[in-house]
Amino acid sequence: MLGLLLVIGIACSRSPQTDPDALVVMLPRDAEQLDPRFVGDPYGLRVSRLIFASLVTIDPITLELIPDLAESVTALSATEIEVKLREGLRFSDGSPLDTEDVVATFEGIVDPNLGSRYARNYRRIAEMRVTGARTIRFVLHEPHATFLTDLELPIVRSEDAHRRIATPEDPFPVGAGPYRLVKRDQGILELRANPHWHRGAPKYPRLRLVVIRDDNTRALRMLAGQGDLAIASIPPLLLPMFRDDPRFELRRAAGISTVYLGFQTRSPKLRDVRARRAIGHAIDRQLLVQAKYDGLAHVANSWIPHGHWAYADVGASLAFDPSRARALLDAAGFVDPPGPEPRMSLVLRTTSDRFRQSVARAIAAMLADVGIDVDVRPSEAATLIADLNQGRFEITLLQVPEVIEPHVLSWFFDSSRVPGPQQEGANRWRYQNEELDALFERGRTQIETDERRAAYQRVQEVLARDLPVLPLWQPDTVAVLRRGYDVAVPRDGRFGTLAF
Secondary structure, three states, X not given: OHHHHHHHXXXXXXXXXXXXXXXXXXXXXXXXXXXXXXXXXXXXXXXXXXXXXXXXXXXXXXXXXXXXXXXXXXXXXXOEEEEEEOOOOEOOOOOEOOHHHHHHHHHHHOOOOOOOOOHHHHOOEEEEEEEEOOXXXXXXXXXXXXXHHHOOOEOOOHHHOOOOOOEOOEOOOOOOOOEEEEEEEOOEEEEEEOOOOOOOOOOOOEEEEEEOOOHHHHXXXXXXXXXXXXXXXXXXXXXXXXXXXXXXXXXXXXXXXXXXXXXXXXXXXXXXXXXXXXXXXXXXXXXXXXXXXXXXXXEOOOOOOOOOOOOOOOOHHXXXXXXXXXXXXXXXXXXXOOOOOOOEEEEEXXXXXXHHHHHHHHHHHHHHOOOEEEEEEEEOHHHHHHHHHOOOOOEEEEEEOOOOOHHHHHHHHOHHXXXXXXXXXXXXXXXXXHHHHHHHHHHHXXXXXXXXXXXXXXXXXXXXXHXXXXXXXXXXXXXXXXXXXXXXXXXXXXXHHHOO
């Protein structure tokens, strides 16, 4: 199959239907929503950030928070943040972007009539004061260090602040990002440079985003000359086709999403941390990185990525060691029985994604070597998450997306975040630890980076000790790029580097 794709690809040229002046970006999924106050899907997030701009943004390489529409952001105290806008800001329609639009955006997102999914994050604002022609002071009800990250809310025009935009009736939203949307058909988005972007002309004046859902078809279209760039959307097993093709180059950056095993810590089989640690020692993570990812991933011991300001190296104790795994199983009461019976039987839940299932089965084979029988059961994502939220699982193989603000870990591990009828969260492991809860509160209320770093590094130490989840690896962000184009690979997989 791969050979056939190569032959077809070399024989074909760029599609005559493709805009010769546009950079053609291949996507595995469409953007479900482009209104940034409602976007919840990854490609909606990535595309909407090309159309809209925020007071601050995340540097795609360093992962640091940097000013965007803001000229400066100053924490005056634990509850007061002053933002000064750049001079001469405009939306893509040429209208001025000023303090009125900023205030309206933050007022609109908490408007119950708008119904934004992110309203809760911004109800912590007690007051907004316009203190100068370009200056706004945010006053919070209580200290909340993550509010600086929350300032990454895209700014909309004041007339749009209390209504839905990017709808079928109003398909072309007006933002202040590097591009403006000019065409939206099924599976195709076309963007043109925003002539009023505050950073000047984008690097590529035209973008054409094409959705091809099937992995093999997407690779074929790239090889046939119908695409120029695919960021984190060509599976590792298909990358060798492009590595050996002189028309393309592969570029990579250390990724910030984490593939992991989650444990139902209240299960009688997994309640003892020694059983969970045994599973960690039984999995040769480095071998799986080589075999399944062609080496394009890094073994992980934390959900906070390497190079992040809050990262702590806490993982040396979980090196691949089958003998240690068997000893821990013995100590936890799962002794090796006589005959063919396993020490323990587990059901591993994962998504229906074929590559994820392949990884799950490889993990199951490794666990079988230490006497743990694993039944891999794939499900559609919605069914899987519903079951996990209700505790109907033993172990699960999942991937957590970008962790840039370390306080997001509280959503997954704070005792108050066990999902239930009256409680929101993603602590599906039913893990509870008072020390960890206190650390999250400390990280939330401190504004000094050193204080926050100390809190979240201790969080990682506690999680590595108690192991409610087992981080496996962080896949690299890999871009397949047609030669002649120059795009920096973003660690977060977003598309901001297309503009500069």
